[in-house]
Amino acid sequence: MPDLSVAIGRYNHSAAALDGGVASPLVLHDAGIKPISRAFAPMVREGRFEVSEMAIATFLMAKAWGKPLVLLPVVMAARFQEGALLCRADGPVRAPGDLRGRRVGVRAYSQTTGLWLRGTLQHEHGVAPDGIRWVTFEDAHVAEYADPSFVERAPPGSDLLALLKDGTLDAAIFGNDTPDDRALRPVFPDVAAAGEAFRTRHGFVPVNHLLVLRRDVAESRPDIAAELVRLFNGTTRAALNPAIELAIRFSAEQDLLPRPLTTDEVWEGLPPEVA
Incomplete structure (x- = not known):
């Protein structure tokens, strides 16, 4: 070979x-x-x-x-994806349903962690993708793709974590780089239970x-x-x-x-x- x-x-x-x-x-x-x-x-x-x-x-x-x-x-x-969706510990978001109408940051709208989380938000918490104001930082990997109208681009040079911590964003989706910061907490009150609920519903991680x-x-x-x-x-x-x-x-x-x-x-x- x-x-x-x-x-x-x-x-x-x-x-x-x-x-x-x-x-x-x-x-x-x-x-x-x-x-x-x-x-x-x-x-x-x-x-x-x-x-x-x-x-x-x-x-x-x-x-x-x-x-x-x-x-x-x-x-x-x-x-499981739920631990990647964070908000400020002192912020107004207390549960997934609170994200309706709010600004949520994500590296790219096409990011896979976002795909799975948006599906859970829509089907388990009644928050449709277009019910959130998505703020992105990069284009999709597929050049032909254009973000939907309810997605906006963050200002050049801005940082996802910084915008979350200063209150510009109400929540943010991270990936393998999910920060360990006491000023932040998961949007899902019980991350482990939410992950297991997904597995129970769908039969896979x-x-x-x-x-x-x-x-x-x-x-x-x-x-x-x-x-x-x-x-x-x-x-x-x-x-x-x-x-x-x-x-x-x-x-x-x-x-x-x-x-x-x-x-x-x-x-x-x-x-x-x-x-």
């Missing part, structure tokens, strides 16, 4: 494979991008890597816009990042897809379909997609021996 250019985050379950600690005919040359989210735009827009980790929201948007990527049934990151392969590589060497799934302890498309289906639904409701998607489209290009 050939050498591959990859952009994959280093986790407990990926470090050994990236470092050659797991026997494989593949030789992986990792780009070492940190945070790994910085790899998503060049993968979507340029196909810069042969293999890349990618946020589920980014992949669904890329697929809807016809980008030549193939999704692999490999979960790189999954977590929300998926943040998966693994994708460039279509030309998948078509010319389907054995590479199978080896990547083995190397990174992948699962099956059937096992991931509940998360995929809900992510599609939330993406459509939140104006992230230019057209509806089916799960068959999402898995298009996946070699039969992997599916």
